[in-house]
Amino acid sequence: MTLDATDRLILNRLQEGLPIAPDPFGTVAGELGLDTTDLIARLARMKAARVITRFGPFFDASAMGGAFCLCAMAVPADEFEAVMTKVNAYSQVAHNYQRDHWLNMWFVLATETEDEIGSVAASLARETGYDVLRFPKLREFFIGFRVAA
Amino acid sequence: MSIDATDRRIIAATQAGLPLVPEPYAAVAAGLSLPEAELCERLRSLQARGVIRRIAAAPDHYALGLVANGMSVWDVDDAQVGALGARVGALDCVSHCYERPRALPDWPYNLFAMIHGTSRHEVEQKRAQISALLGDACRGGDILYSTRILKKTGLRLRPKEG
Numbered sequence: 001m002t003l004d005a006t007d008r009l010i011l012n013r014l015q016e017g018l019p020i021a022p023d024p025f026g027t028v029a030g031e032l033g034l035d036t037t038d039l040i041a042r043l044a045r046m047k048a049a050r051v052i053t054r055f056g057p058f059f060d061a062s063a064m065g066g067a068f069c070l071c072a073m074a075v076p077a078d079e080f081e082a083v084m085t086k087v088n089a090y091s092q093v094a095h096n097y098q099r100d101h102w103l104n105m106w107f108v109l110a111t112e113t114e115d116e117i118g119s120v121a122a123s124l125a126r127e128t129g130y131d132v133l134r135f136p137k138l139r140e141f142f143i144g145f146r147v148a149a
Numbered sequence: 150m151s152i153d154a155t156d157r158r159i160i161a162a163t164q165a166g167l168p169l170v171p172e173p174y175a176a177v178a179a180g181l182s183l184p185e186a187e188l189c190e191r192l193r194s195l196q197a198r199g200v201i202r203r204i205a206a207a208p209d210h211y212a213l214g215l216v217a218n219g220m221s222v223w224d225v226d227d228a229q230v231g232a233l234g235a236r237v238g239a240l241d242c243v244s245h246c247y248e249r250p251r252a253l254p255d256w257p258y259n260l261f262a263m264i265h266g267t268s269r270h271e272v273e274q275k276r277a278q279i280s281a282l283l284g285d286a287c288r289g290g291d292i293l294y295s296t297r298i299l300k301k302t303g304l305r306l307r308p309k310e311g
Contacts, residue, residue, distance in 0.1 A: 024173065098297040141247065
């Protein structure tokens with residue numbers, strides 16, 4: 001879909017956050033000089049077209065309990081597909097990306113407990129024959145990424 | 150930070166998103182048999198405690214033309230990584246910024262910043278900006294471009310009972 005100037009205005013504004021009040025779209029529409037019905041219709045259209053991937057609360061996963069860890073492996077090219085199949089078979093592997101680097105496989109482990117991160121990583125290493133480097137988050141620097149639409 | 154059973158029900162009911170209707174909180178509250186005022190109060194409290202970061206729209210990077218992204222990594226002096234990480238994270242082009250442990254001797258990098266742009270050229274320009282910002286506190290860096298998504302299931306929260 002093609003975005004017009006109003007769509008872009010809405011997208012930029014709604015990355016900032018929706019008010020928590022009975023008529024949140026009315027408040028935002030008022031700020032932007034739009035009609036509430038038009039605002040909601042445009043949001044629905046952008047969501048249907050997947051320009052908006054998600055609209056709602058964004059949760060801090062770690063605040064909910066559970067553990068997360070970025071991991072990386074260096075896998076020889078001729079074994080890459082076979083190792084990938086083994087790694088992806090783990091339900092604890094949430095995302096997995098190939099990257100152009102000697103550390104060429106990067107994935108996130110998501111487990112119920114901190115201990116499970118270590119045991120899953122060890123099990124992956126055993127099963128594939130390659131080291132699993134762990135890069136847990138020590139500190140997160142946020143501010144909030146805003147895409148200029 | 151305590152999240153009670155009602156908070157968990159709210160999280161479960163909203164993690165797929167809010168309905169796009171004129172009174173979205175009233176609609177969610179009705180589904181949970183809660184008064185709207187209580188739902189809003191709880192959402193505000195969850196946000197104040199950082200469980201909810203914000204209630205917002207997440208645009209698709211690709212749909213907006215941000216087709217290039219690279220994971221930039223930096224070897225930053227430990228004494229300065231806190232202050233500098235906050236400044237890197239504040240840049241518009243950086244979507245995630247973390248301090249992580251080094252894996253010496255092969256991996257000297259302790260600051261990770263995901264850079265988005267409309268082209269690799271733009272990503273490289275942003276990377277040069279970060280390099281300038283880090284200055285002498287940085288002993289080296291690298292950038293890793295993704296070439297293929299091997300798996301993407303999303304981090305769906307599984308609120309426990311109680």
